[in-house]
Amino acid sequence: MEINLHPKAAQVVEARRLWLDLGDLGDLVNPAGSHEQWQDHGMGLLRTILHQHGIQTDMFSPRQHTSWEHVANRMAGYDMLFMNVRSYTFPVAYKAAQLFKAMNPNGTVLTGGMHATVALDEMKDVAEFDHIAQGPGEGIIVDLASDPAIFPRVILGVGSKSMAEWPMIDRELWPKPASRKLARGFNWPLEPDSGWGPPPVVTLLTSRVCPWQCVFCNEASYIPNMGRRPVEMVIEELNYLDETYGPLGSVVIHDSRFYQNPSWLREWLEKYPRMANKVWPYWAAARSDTVRQWPDLFEALVRETNWNTVSIGFESGSDRVLRILNKECTEEDNLFAIDLLNRIGDEMEAEGRDAPKFWANIMLGIPGEEPEDAFKTMRMLKSMRRVMPSISFYAPYPGSALGYQLIAEGKSLMSKDNYHRFPDDEKLTGIDYQFYRDLLAGRYDDQVNAGLDAEARRREGAYSMGDLAKA
Ligand code: B12
């Protein structure tokens, strides 16, 4: 990583710096689910860079405590507080900053992260945030931590051109589980069982940006483009983690869009089975239209690289809604991907191998969605032979085109105190959430089943509506 040590860094090493990992109270004590336990790569990357430049930071997390009083007491005596603020952690960051200032009236609060980029006005309204860095932080964090006073309140971050420049994250800089019960199966500094593959789990990123422009997401509009991490670096990191903390059980590739850039994927196909200590099974994401565009590559990756959990943002089973979302995938693309993975799974099972399954991302409660659209979505789900459904009510996140529009129209129910990040929270005015609850509870099964074709009906039983409600 090409960052020169700031000349002042040596002089200010004695400043006491705290990085607060963000998340809900108790998530690393007695968590409700697995995702709350996962680690923050933004914080991991920036702390690794700081420490490699001789700038030490202490760190702990509200996730390790069960009361805000404990969090406040642990913040006493620090000169600087750093936080990676995403929209869904904004309420926690806001509260933490207030407590930090109460404990350290002369302390400085330095924030960055996704929410600073997509909702600057909300960040600026918090007087306790002394500095707000928009965009990527890897090229600026050392200077900022060395001498924050020379920076204005709002700062434009500096990123790397390619993820090849990122150092390997020092995973020991991540928070530990904070109860004996949780520590037992956590495998820190690796990560716990996610239900997707055997533990210990390694989460990592090979790419950062997605070129599509779905109106509910639209990452390309606020995450700067950068080169993908070279295949060999990814494999080297996995082998290093396996040898240092392993043996590894499985991998989660956190990329928003793993299945893009066929030349990178072909290299992965060629090298991962040959160079990795073991061909660990992994979770990674695709779009149904790209599966349809490069089906042979998809099949080869599933069969030869152990891509055994295929996450697809199907979102809806209705062309009308897919158009509202600007998903640029059609019902037919979705069905193509489903038929293909069903077939590959059947064949692999017949060969005595574990069948790959879908992690199917589905949204309900989309503005403009009619009951018949939602029924079609349920039918689509029922045609997947092996599936873990991940269903949430649509959330109008800032940063996305549709989110900005609905916020401007005053229809969002997400606020500074509650960003409603749970799948079944009500997020918008004007949506009949009771209809969707009834749908998930199976009260419309007759209408859903009546529209199923014979083949899908034959497969019925892969899961029940009850599973959906719990997803
Ligand atoms: C991995 C991931 C997850 C994982 C793990 C999350 C975790 N613990 O980190 C899981 C699957 C659990 C997850 C879940 C969710 N996620 Co998520 N996730 C991601 C993803 C794909 C990668 C995040 C990442 O590691 N990025 C790489 C790191 C290096 O980037 P970074 O953290 O932003 O940090 C950089 C900068 O922000 C900056 N920076 C950060 N902090 C600081 C501090 C300072 C001082 C400075 C100067 C700079 C700085 O520098 C860093 C390096 O460049 C992003 C999309 C993306 N491509 O980033 C979505 C994303 C962050 N997730 C998002 C959402 C909405 C969610 C969910 C709410 C989805 C849902 N409805 O359930 C849940 C909520 C989870 C929860 N705990 O409550 C949104 C957030 C939108 C927003 N406006 O904030 C994103 C952007 C995806 C999207 N487009 O919708 N997510």
Ligand code: SF4
């Ligand atoms: S939803 Fe998926 S495909 Fe669409 S912009 Fe976001 S990451 Fe890309």
